[in-house]
Amino acid sequence: MNSYKCVNCGVGASALYKTYGPSVLKLTKCDSCKGVIDKYIEYDPVIVMIDLVLMSKEAQRHIIYNTEFKSYWKLFIILIMLETYGVWRNDSLFNIAINTVCNIKNNSTINSTYITLPINISVPEPWMSDCKGWAYEEKESLDLFIWEKDFYIQFLSIFTGIIVFITIVHLLMKLFKKFCFQNEVSLARVLKSFSLANMSLLFTLPMLVWGNSDTPPGTRLLHYLMVFLYSFIFFYNTFRVLYESPKIVTAIVLTISYCIKYLTTFHMTPFIRKITR
Numbered sequence: 001m002n003s004y005k006c007v008n009c010g011v012g013a014s015a016l017y018k019t020y021g022p023s024v025l026k027l028t029k030c031d032s033c034k035g036v037i038d039k040y041i042e043y044d045p046v047i048v049m050i051d052l053v054l055m056s057k058e059a060q061r062h063i064i065y066n067t068e069f070k071s072y073w074k075l076f077i078i079l080i081m082l083e084t085y086g087v088w089r090n091d092s093l094f095n096i097a098i099n100t101v102c103n104i105k106n107n108s109t110i111n112s113t114y115i116t117l118p119i120n121i122s123v124p125e126p127w128m129s130d131c132k133g134w135a136y137e138e139k140e141s142l143d144l145f146i147w148e149k150d151f152y153i154q155f156l157s158i159f160t161g162i163i164v165f166i167t168i169v170h171l172l173m174k175l176f177k178k179f180c181f182q183n184e185v186s187l188a189r190v191l192k193s194f195s196l197a198n199m200s201l202l203f204t205l206p207m208l209v210w211g212n213s214d215t216p217p218g219t220r221l222l223h224y225l226m227v228f229l230y231s232f233i234f235f236y237n238t239f240r241v242l243y244e245s246p247k248i249v250t251a252i253v254l255t256i257s258y259c260i261k262y263l264t265t266f267h268m269t270p271f272i273r274k275i276t277r
């Protein structure tokens with residue numbers, strides 16, 4: 001029964017510590033690397049959090065394999081709501097990309113950001129209608145109910161994107177696993193890891209809270225680009241810990257999954273808006 005893992009080398013372990021009497025507790029050593037299997041069980045949660053933010057693989061292994069982390073689904077939902085809030089406010093990297101590529105210069109909200117590109121990108125013809133689905137004519141004149149309804153629509157759309165993202169990552173990893181590495185991963189563990197890595201979204205909060213109509217588009221773009229980069233590296237590290245996959249495979253799988261996720265959301269929102277009209 002190797003349900004735990006050594007945080008240093010990732011080798012399976014049957015116990016994290018042994019108890020000798022009511023107040024004596026000894027941390028187990030790893031057979032493979034001779035280090036302590038999980039030093040974090042003695043650490044303060046704040047220190048574990050700091051190590052997580054610094055993307056330490058040891059701290060990620062501790063959370064994914066050696067703790068219960070039962071409330072991951074709450075985190076999962078809260079983070080989807082945060083992502084939805086950004087997209088609903090027209091204030092995220094994804095919206096900046098859509099506004100720029102679809103040539104939406106004024107979306108009637110104070111937060112819409114449009115970047116002038118040095119080169120011209122033309123959208124494929126069948127996607128033009130979806131582009132129109134993202135553009136709003138007069139948002140101020142719409143009543144509160146429509147605003148609220150739009151939040152649910154975006155939530156559904158982003159939720160679908162995330163399900164697609166997780167499915168694609170898992171399927172591609174399973175496919176690659178047949179050829180080059182062996183590591184069985186349960187779905188609950190995938191969701192735990194996703195929720196953990198998705199915490200990097202919290203860094204969009206400063207812009208969502210303090211960003212206003214005076215914020216230059218370049219600043220907005222830079223902030224969201226940096227958060228995206230951090231998020232990408234965080235996901236990369238977490239999936240390396242989870243699937244024990246080679247570096248290049250993880251990077252490719254992650255890039256493909258990200259593209260499909262954003263494409264899904266891009267097509268999903270106009271589609272749901274159309275059928276719920």
Ligand SMILES: [Zn+2]
Pocket residue numbers: 006007008009010011030031032033034035
């Ligand atoms: Zn070890």
